[in-house]
Every structure is written in C-alpha cells, then in structure tokens.
Amino acid sequence: MKNILTSTIAIVAVLVAFTSCNNSGKSNNSGALSSNNAEKVYVAPGEHDSHYAFISGGYSGNLTVYGLPSGRMFKEIPVFSQFPTNGYGYSEETKPMLETSYGFVPWDDSHHPDISQTKGELDGRWIFINGNNTPRIARISLTTFETEEIIEVPNSAGNHSSSFITENTEYVVAGTRFSVPVPQKDMSIKDYKGNFKGALSFISVDPEHGHMDIKFQVLMPGFNYDLSHPGRGKSHGWFFFTTYNTEEANTLLEVNASQNDKDFIAAINWKKIEEYVNNGGGTMMPANYAHNVYDEATHTATSTMKKEVRVVNPSEVPGAVYLLPTPKSPHGCDVDPSGEYIVGNGKLSANLTVHSFTKMLDAIENKKFAGDAYGIPILNFEDVLAGSVEQPGLGPLHTEFDGKGNAYTTFFISSEVVKWKLGTWEVIDRKPTYYSVGHLTIPGGNSAKPFGKYMFAMNKITKDRYLPTGPEMEHSAQLYDISGDKMELLLDFPTHGEPHYAAAIPAEIIKNNSKKIYRLAENEHPRKATNDAEVKIVRDGKNVHVYMTMIRSHFSPDNIEGVKVGDKVFFHVTNLEQDFDVPHGFAMIGANNAELLIGPGQTRTLTWEPKQVGVWPFYCTDFCSALHQEMQGYVRVSPASSNIELSWSLGDD
Amino acid sequence: MKKASIIMIIGSLLLLGLFKFPLWNIMLGAPQYPDPLGMNIYINGIQGVSEFDLQNIDGLNHYIGMKTIPKPDEMWEFSVFPKVILAMVILGVTIGSLGVFKKISYKFFLGWFILMSILGVLGMYDFNSWLIDYGSNLDPHAIIKVTNPDGTPMSYKPPLFGFQKLLNFDVTSLPHTGGYLMFVGMSLTLVAFWLGRKASLKKI
Numbered sequence: 001m002k003n004i005l006t007s008t009i010a011i012v013a014v015l016v017a018f019t020s021c022n023n024s025g026k027s028n029n030s031g032a033l034s035s036n037n038a039e040k041v042y043v044a045p046g047e048h049d050s051h052y053a054f055i056s057g058g059y060s061g062n063l064t065v066y067g068l069p070s071g072r073m074f075k076e077i078p079v080f081s082q083f084p085t086n087g088y089g090y091s092e093e094t095k096p097m098l099e100t101s102y103g104f105v106p107w108d109d110s111h112h113p114d115i116s117q118t119k120g121e122l123d124g125r126w127i128f129i130n131g132n133n134t135p136r137i138a139r140i141s142l143t144t145f146e147t148e149e150i151i152e153v154p155n156s157a158g159n160h161s162s163s164f165i166t167e168n169t170e171y172v173v174a175g176t177r178f179s180v181p182v183p184q185k186d187m188s189i190k191d192y193k194g195n196f197k198g199a200l201s202f203i204s205v206d207p208e209h210g211h212m213d214i215k216f217q218v219l220m221p222g223f224n225y226d227l228s229h230p231g232r233g234k235s236h237g238w239f240f241f242t243t244y245n246t247e248e249a250n251t252l253l254e255v256n257a258s259q260n261d262k263d264f265i266a267a268i269n270w271k272k273i274e275e276y277v278n279n280g281g282g283t284m285m286p287a288n289y290a291h292n293v294y295d296e297a298t299h300t301a302t303s304t305m306k307k308e309v310r311v312v313n314p315s316e317v318p319g320a321v322y323l324l325p326t327p328k329s330p331h332g333c334d335v336d337p338s339g340e341y342i343v344g345n346g347k348l349s350a351n352l353t354v355h356s357f358t359k360m361l362d363a364i365e366n367k368k369f370a371g372d373a374y375g376i377p378i379l380n381f382e383d384v385l386a387g388s389v390e391q392p393g394l395g396p397l398h399t400e401f402d403g404k405g406n407a408y409t410t411f412f413i414s415s416e417v418v419k420w421k422l423g424t425w426e427v428i429d430r431k432p433t434y435y436s437v438g439h440l441t442i443p444g445g446n447s448a449k450p451f452g453k454y455m456f457a458m459n460k461i462t463k464d465r466y467l468p469t470g471p472e473m474e475h476s477a478q479l480y481d482i483s484g485d486k487m488e489l490l491l492d493f494p495t496h497g498e499p500h501y502a503a504a505i506p507a508e509i510i511k512n513n514s515k516k517i518y519r520l521a522e523n524e525h526p527r528k529a530t531n532d533a534e535v536k537i538v539r540d541g542k543n544v545h546v547y548m549t550m551i552r553s554h555f556s557p558d559n560i561e562g563v564k565v566g567d568k569v570f571f572h573v574t575n576l577e578q579d580f581d582v583p584h585g586f587a588m589i590g591a592n593n594a595e596l597l598i599g600p601g602q603t604r605t606l607t608w609e610p611k612q613v614g615v616w617p618f619y620c621t622d623f624c625s626a627l628h629q630e631m632q633g634y635v636r637v638s639p640a641s642s643n644i645e646l647s648w649s650l651g652d653d
Numbered sequence: 654m655k656k657a658s659i660i661m662i663i664g665s666l667l668l669l670g671l672f673k674f675p676l677w678n679i680m681l682g683a684p685q686y687p688d689p690l691g692m693n694i695y696i697n698g699i700q701g702v703s704e705f706d707l708q709n710i711d712g713l714n715h716y717i718g719m720k721t722i723p724k725p726d727e728m729w730e731f732s733v734f735p736k737v738i739l740a741m742v743i744l745g746v747t748i749g750s751l752g753v754f755k756k757i758s759y760k761f762f763l764g765w766f767i768l769m770s771i772l773g774v775l776g777m778y779d780f781n782s783w784l785i786d787y788g789s790n791l792d793p794h795a796i797i798k799v800t801n802p803d804g805t806p807m808s809y810k811p812p813l814f815g816f817q818k819l820l821n822f823d824v825t826s827l828p829h830t831g832g833y834l835m836f837v838g839m840s841l842t843l844v845a846f847w848l849g850r851k852a853s854l855k856k857i
Contacts, residue, residue, distance in 0.1 A: 517705070551712065552712055577712075578704075578705035578708055578709070579705065579709045579712070580688075625716075626716065626796075626797070627716070627796060
C-alpha cells in the first residue's frame, strides 16, 4: 500500500515535472518577448520620455502628468480640488479658483482633458478639463502647468459631455449629463418629461489669452447628454453629442432609460448658431455663475460672478440641430481624423454603429426625416449609417484613431480593446485589458493628426495586477504598442484617482516651452517683497500683514513680535530664488489650512489666526539646501490686551 | 611693408572684440546643476552665462563665506581695462598707419606687441590675485569651513586656466571669444613684424 502510494506520488511528481517543464518552456518564450517589451518602455536614468500623458484624476478632481512609454508619474496638477501639497485652494491667492455660485467647492470629479488645437492639430498651449459634479471647465497652462482659469456652467448638472474643443480651439463645449429645470425651480420630479431641459454650452476661447466666456447655451430636450466630439475637417462647424434616456424617465433609469431600441446622437451645427447669435439671436437669461481667472503677473486669482447667459432654443434656428438614431444608450461619441465617421458606441448594443457625415448632409438636404422631437428633426437610422462593426465585443464605450485608417474601441464588459478598420468594419485585432476598461487614448487620437505609436487603456479595476494595498487599490492604465498590425501590451502602470480619460502629446511640442522660474522682476503681486528692503509688517486693525522673503536658507524676518491673540496674520511670502526647481515651503504651527509651496519668484499668502499666547515657530517644508533644517523662525504671540508694538528682525542679536 | 602695416592695423583692431565678447569664461558644474552655472568676464564687468547665474553663484558661495561677485563699480579694473585696450588699439592703428606711409620702422610693431604682452601679463597677474582674494578671503562666520589635509583653510580660488575640482563643483576656466580675438590680434602684430622685417631685408 505504501509502495503504491509512493509510486503514485512519483508519477504525479513526474507529470508535474513535465507539465511545469512545458509551462516553463512557454514562459521562457513569453519571457523573451516581455524582455523585448521591457526595453520598449525602459527610459534610462536621466533620459526623457517621448510623450506626455495628461490623465484625469476623476474623483480626485485633479489632473496627473505621466511620461510615456515609462508610465512614470511626474506631477499632479491641482484643478478642482484643494491640494495640501502646495496649498492650492488654501492660499489666499488660489482660494478664488474654487469659488462657485454654490460658494467655495473644494472638490470635483474631473473627467475629460483635451489639449488645445490649431487647424485640427495639437498645439500644446493649454489643456482643458471638466468638473463633472459642480459644472465647471478649467483651463490649464502647459507652460506653467498651473490652472489658470475656471468657469462655472449655469443651467447644467453633471457636466459630462465635455470638455472637448473645436479644431481651432474656437469653443470648448460643456454638455449637461443630467437635464434639469431651466431655470431651476421647485417642482415635482414626476413632471420631468417635457419640462426638464439639457443645456449644451459653447464656451468661446480667446485665441491669445485663452480666456473663456460662455457664448451661448443650446437648450435641448430633457435627455441625458453623455459624451461629445467636435467635427473636424469636412465636419468642422458641427458638434456631436450622444444621448441616453430619450425616454425622459425620472426613476430607476437602469431599466426605464433602456427601453428605446435607439437613442440619439445630436448633431449641432454650431457655426449656424454662432451666426444666429452674432446677429442678435437667442435671449439673455438671468443666471449666476463664477468666472475665476488666475493672473500670472500678480500670482493671484480673482473670482467674478456673472449674472446672465445667452440661451438658444434650437427650434428657433432651423437647420442647426438634427437627431441621428443610434442603437441603445450610446456612450462614446467619437469622430475620426477625417471628420467623416461618427462612431456611436451603443453600450448595450451588440454592434458598433458608425454614422457617415456625408450621408447625414444628404439626408438633411433631401429632407428625409423620420419625425421630430420637440421640433428637432430626427433622421432615419439607415440614411445616416456608414456601417457597423458586427459583434466586436461586449459593452463598447470609447473609440480612438491611429491616423492610419484604424479605430480602437474599448469594451467594458468583455474587458478588451478591439482594433478595427474604418470603411470595411472588419475586426483586425483584440487584446485583453486588466480589467473593465473605460477610456483609451492615442496621443493626438482626438485630433486630425494622431501620433499612432502608443495607445493606453484606462481600467476601473486593478485586482491582482499589483501588490495588494488593502480593499482599495489605485486604478491602472496599460500601454500598448500599436505601430504594428497587432497591438502589443507593453506595460501596466498605476494611476491616481479615477483615470477617466487622458490626452497625450509628443514631448517636443511642449517641453521646451515649460517655464523654469517666475521672474521676480515681473512679479506684480500687490504684497510682494522682492528684496530684504521691502520686508515689513503692517497692522491694519486686527489684521497683521507680514511681507516676508525666503531664500536658501532663511526667512526674512525670522523673529516677529507684537502679534496678539485674536489677530489674523497674513504671511505674504515671496520666494527670491531665480533657480529652476527650487521652491520653498512655509508652514505655521496651528494654521487651520495647509502649507505654502512657493515657486521661485512667486508670492503666496497663508492666513494664520493665533489662538494661544506663546512663541510659535514656522519653517520651510521643502528640503532646500544643506541648511534646510535651519530655515525657520518664530512669532511671539501676546495676550489680546498687550500693547507690545510690532517688531521684526533678522540676524541681529 | 604695406601688407605688414595693414596686418598690424587688423591685428590691433581685433582687440575691439573685447568690447563685445567676453575675455574669459568660468563654468561651474555639479550634480545638482546639470546645466552648469557660468560667468563671463568682460573687460568692463562680469555677467552670468544665463540670466540668473550670478545670483545663484552668490547664493551658493555664501555658504563658504565668499564675497559676492563684484559689480563693475566695485573694481577699478573694470573702468581701467577698457581705457587701456582702447589706447592700445589706437596706438596699434596709428603705428600701422604710419607704417603704410613708411614713416615708421617695422620694429614698432614688435614694440607694440611687447608692450601689449607686458600689459597682458600684468592683467593676468591682477586677475589671478583677484581670484586668490575671492577664493580665500572668506567670511570668518562662513557656514561651511573646509580645511586642507595640513589644517590650513581650503581656498576656493577658481583655476586661472583649465580645470579644477572644488568640493562638489567641476570648475573650468578658459579664454572666451574676446580673449581668442585678442590672441589672434596679437599674433597678427607678430606676423606684421615678421613680414615687415622680411620686406626690409629684401630691400637691402
């Protein structure tokens, strides 16, 4: 019996040995391949990545900057969320950036970054991103990598079908996901149908400064406007929005908004509406929304409340808006680089539907309408259909293009990216993702000129890809080489927040424009101190303004007396350095906000309300020199009744 | 002789390059300065190679107690040197012109060269003693004090010519465009002398 057992074990062992031999043979093969892939993503120490990727932080409210192909994260740019790392949204200069008609909103859900374009090509001047929750659009400078402007979008809710830009950055669009009463009012939710409106906002962008202004809002029927894309090339002048809940249901949308076999892609001829508006069309409507602008010269943001917005009823501009039936709850709405094909990814449909812009124009010209919705003509599905990709996968979401006639679509349910050919609609390749992929990005894949070397997919679930970090892990992105016929998975890398969508661009377009310092000579902050002679402390009632400088490795002044309990102390701190990548930090014990991280040549203000008598230290938080630890100072806080005069010193005993 | 005199004039005029281009250049590279800091030494002052280099060099030097890099009005050299150079150019052109009209012997060309060489050596000597003072006359309250193996305080004097390692910095000190133009100009005056001599020997 024992022998039998032994021999059985021996046989099993042999089998295992053979099997594992086989396995190891296989893994050797893939090992050779993956070492080849490792070389493709290896960026040697000191060398630069070839591309920047700007990946939205989703519910972090921010935007993160990565390098491709290495997948290394370089920076998190604070946009809609307070950011303790550098005091954005805490410092007096940056707090106005987060003002809204709802007051100070220090968080948002940032979704779709889009890089500015000229003639349909990425020009690398700015990147725009939407705040989904409290509808906002932000513009970020790609020279300073700082948020320069945020405009709130009134009459909107769930600013999801944005922030996509037209081919010369004429407009950045902000479509509402949720329709709401316009203007808002107290009414029964049951009366949604026919009473709610979906505002599609066209925000003009000043070609020189990038400053944004809501030019007009199209008040559409009360559907949900999910995603959008501008036309380009031949379809320049049009904007396309996917819709769902064309049923106009108001409860249990999972079921009730999935009844119609077809929803719509709304095609908006914005040039026509622009012309109508320029001729005085539309009506000014009372509104209340914040416009926050950061001035690089004063290093300070200001927030202004705007009081009206121009709205346009689409039925008043004949020929400007049409509805293209599109199978079942389409999500992504993607236009190919030529501007001919509009891909509507019906996320509950088995097939992928592609509309033809030319056919759409023909149908419009021949007035082949299937009916209308609230006065907006509906075209026939067959009349506008360019073709469909048959059963490519489950749950199509988003499509990008490589500029070589191929499209790449993500499939959420079947967790894969499928490559297919425009025009023939045949599937060329498919590769799994890990797991539940949302958006994908090809550098320039959202423009007329894609740089079709890399593609990366952004996934919602990460389990088993990295070392576990408790029940929650960061999401992941996966980088594929798409230069050949078949896609090749090169790299997994973690992303911060929810990597919702991304924009990517060859590094050489922007890296040489990146600012290295802020010039002290150009600092126009009203409370700057650009040399030690300008250092002072001024009492204004209970407010004490400290004009302070910092340089390796001291603050000037470093001893401050005469501050009293109940005062409000404003530290206006200027970094005198004029050296690349040498910020200094400023932190005050007991401050109820954050630190400041101040770039070379910049001025920032931290507010501190001393609550206890004593002598309290402040210090530099950013290890700046061999004497960083010595970069410190004290504030003496006296009782409220004290009559100690303000005084300050540095270096004299 | 005419050819020699013209070369003499050209040679002296090349000194004018010193009014436009730096005489000397000192570069300071270190691991944390992948783009090295640098100063260009002109006959009328010192400038950073990049806009903020001087400020950043001063910022670093304060740790070891060095004085800040002098402004033009803080050193007599920067007002005297331009005058000397200008005088030498005028003198050289005058000698050359007189040579053209055969009013003067080619030996004056050599005289000019010797005078210029003496002035040059004096200038280098002055420059070197300034470097010594700059690098070793340190603030007694300096934060960082480094001593040589024999216990004497380390000098941070940059090399007059060539390369030297100073703590974490690689320091390279070499002539710059103005300096090279001056050397070429001076060499031309020697050539002028040689041609002039050849011409006068032929005549005999």
